[in-house]
Amino acid sequence: MAFKWVSPQDFIPRTFELFSKGEGKGYSWHSFGKDLLAGLIVGIVALPLAMAFSIAAGGTPAQGLYTAIIAGFCISAFGGSRFQIGGPTGAFVVIIYGVILKHGMAGLIAATVLAGLMLIAMGASGLGRFIKYIPYPVTMGFTTGIGVLIFSQQVKDFLGLDIAKSSPGFFAQWSEYFGAIGTIDPATVAVGFGAMGIIILIRRFIPRIPGAAVGVLALTLICWAFALPVENIGSRFGGIPAGLPVPHLPPISLEVILDVFPSAFTIALLAAIESLLSAVVADGMTGDRHNSNTELIAQGIGNIASVIFGGIPATGAIARTATNIKSGATSPVAGIVHSLTLVLFILLLAPAASAIPLASLSAVLMVVSWDMSNVPRFIRILRTAPKSDIIVLVTTFVLTIAVDLTFAVEVGVVLAVFLFLKRMVELGTIKSENDQLIAELAYGDVENRALAADSIKALHQKDIEVYSINGPFFFGVADTLQHVLRSVAKKPRVFILRMRNVPAVDSTGITALESFLAQCRHGKIQLILSEIREQPKKALEKAGFFSEIGRENVLDTLDDALGWAEKEPAY
Numbered sequence: 001m002a003f004k005w006v007s008p009q010d011f012i013p014r015t016f017e018l019f020s021k022g023e024g025k026g027y028s029w030h031s032f033g034k035d036l037l038a039g040l041i042v043g044i045v046a047l048p049l050a051m052a053f054s055i056a057a058g059g060t061p062a063q064g065l066y067t068a069i070i071a072g073f074c075i076s077a078f079g080g081s082r083f084q085i086g087g088p089t090g091a092f093v094v095i096i097y098g099v100i101l102k103h104g105m106a107g108l109i110a111a112t113v114l115a116g117l118m119l120i121a122m123g124a125s126g127l128g129r130f131i132k133y134i135p136y137p138v139t140m141g142f143t144t145g146i147g148v149l150i151f152s153q154q155v156k157d158f159l160g161l162d163i164a165k166s167s168p169g170f171f172a173q174w175s176e177y178f179g180a181i182g183t184i185d186p187a188t189v190a191v192g193f194g195a196m197g198i199i200i201l202i203r204r205f206i207p208r209i210p211g212a213a214v215g216v217l218a219l220t221l222i223c224w225a226f227a228l229p230v231e232n233i234g235s236r237f238g239g240i241p242a243g244l245p246v247p248h249l250p251p252i253s254l255e256v257i258l259d260v261f262p263s264a265f266t267i268a269l270l271a272a273i274e275s276l277l278s279a280v281v282a283d284g285m286t287g288d289r290h291n292s293n294t295e296l297i298a299q300g301i302g303n304i305a306s307v308i309f310g311g312i313p314a315t316g317a318i319a320r321t322a323t324n325i326k327s328g329a330t331s332p333v334a335g336i337v338h339s340l341t342l343v344l345f346i347l348l349l350a351p352a353a354s355a356i357p358l359a360s361l362s363a364v365l366m367v368v369s370w371d372m373s374n375v376p377r378f379i380r381i382l383r384t385a386p387k388s389d390i391i392v393l394v395t396t397f398v399l400t401i402a403v404d405l406t407f408a409v410e411v412g413v414v415l416a417v418f419l420f421l422k423r424m425v426e427l428g429t430i431k432s433e434n435d436q437l438i439a440e441l442a443y444g445d446v447e448n449r450a451l452a453a454d455s456i457k458a459l460h461q462k463d464i465e466v467y468s469i470n471g472p473f474f475f476g477v478a479d480t481l482q483h484v485l486r487s488v489a490k491k492p493r494v495f496i497l498r499m500r501n502v503p504a505v506d507s508t509g510i511t512a513l514e515s516f517l518a519q520c521r522h523g524k525i526q527l528i529l530s531e532i533r534e535q536p537k538k539a540l541e542k543a544g545f546f547s548e549i550g551r552e553n554v555l556d557t558l559d560d561a562l563g564w565a566e567k568e569p570a571y
Helices: 014-019 029-056 061-078 090-124 136-159 170-179 186-205 211-226 233-237 254-286 292-308 318-326 333-353 358-373 375-384 387-402 405-427 433-440 446-461 475-481 507-522 534-543 545-549 558-567
Strands: 429-432 464-470 494-501 526-530
Touching (some): 014 061, 014 333, 029 061, 029 090, 029 136, 029 318, 029 333, 029 358, 061 233, 061 292, 061 333, 090 136, 090 254, 090 292, 090 358, 136 170, 136 358, 136 387, 136 405, 170 387, 186 211, 186 358, 211 358, 254 292, 254 405, 318 333, 358 375, 375 387, 387 405, 464 558, 475 507, 494 558, 507 526, 507 534, 507 545, 526 558, 534 545
Parallel strands (some): 464 494
Antiparallel strands (some): 429 464
């Protein structure tokens, strides 16, 4: 598939369909009523998650809410999916935490703006079609790793440990936890387990109710009623401002851009993968079909707008999108209502949010981390997948935990490329048609065996070898071609290379053919090509190979090639 820049006509957000008058389209008050209810429900679900993800990432609860409001609005208003809900997600927690720790909030803003521009470029260039081809072991490896890291980060607040500031490293964190084991606060532990228990029970028995929101609300009321001495949003962050911040984008220097570029690439890649995965899940639940490139452009717009309004990186959230669908949403209006619901919360209930205990938000994230890790599926891959997939999975997982997410994603992408190339090479083969005929003797009837034997004898008497290339003719198969002549027992007079099963050839394959032609001429062997398909024919023509080999030695059928081979004189 070639790159194709998305034209303005192709970039049509799904919200625009609401005002079209085509058959089956348009928007009604009935649809709005369903979207209004779904948006309110998703807004309630998003409320604790937005704050919890931001706190875990090293930001403030207000930044999480700003992200869900601004990015959520942009992703719904300009996106390519009817049901996508955007906002802060677990995938970004680890990378944001690392960027803030190393470069500060200014570095995170620069990285997010860069990532937004990358996402817009991905969508505009048509890359949305290719993101989905990243192998599942890669995404599963770093997603499970992220889940483990999020869980690890929450232990301090969940147990109320007396640690001034946790180390960023996984192993250093657990060393600190064991060192501070004597400072566990019983009240905080009770709040954490209480919230977690409510969430699990609601998910098990009343799944239509937002368990995270109910768990946080219930424990907030309990802490307030009994004046429990546990740390809350107000005591750590001073509460949540009752309004949106003024848009602001600080100056970004070239030095900062170069420093945060790897992190920006990771943010862009994670946003693309998770948003498109969420859109695919939504399609599967509804029978709809999203526009990948439009979705990526909207993700880019949403991320840039988010940090301008004081937020953090955002992407499509699978759980919130699924909740949106289950709540009866019919269009992107539900996502817009979800954002407006959070605006109303900030305007009307921001002071009350100060009483939310941090342990309850930690409980929310611990449940989320379990969902992200998907331990049963991880174990299933380890038991059933090919060794190459297992190596990629484990490598990405271990690097995510032991080094950092940026490095893990970069290595994962490289491993994905090598995995793809390995399988492409495995698909491609070069083998003797003569040998194929011999192999078929054991399975054919008497008459066919006789015909095959006669064919082999005739070809060998005339010193003609027939080989075929099967699969894409890239560098792996090209390398094999160089050893073909050495494997032939007797040097032939004519060598016919069939290309009927070659869908594509690249520059390495063309170079290999040129080298093979030189090899044949050095050994005084006439090379003939037959049955070349459209793409290889155009590529070889453009490279001038047909002129080099002689057009008379390029035939359309094997019969023509054999007929021409019999007429060819010896060198």
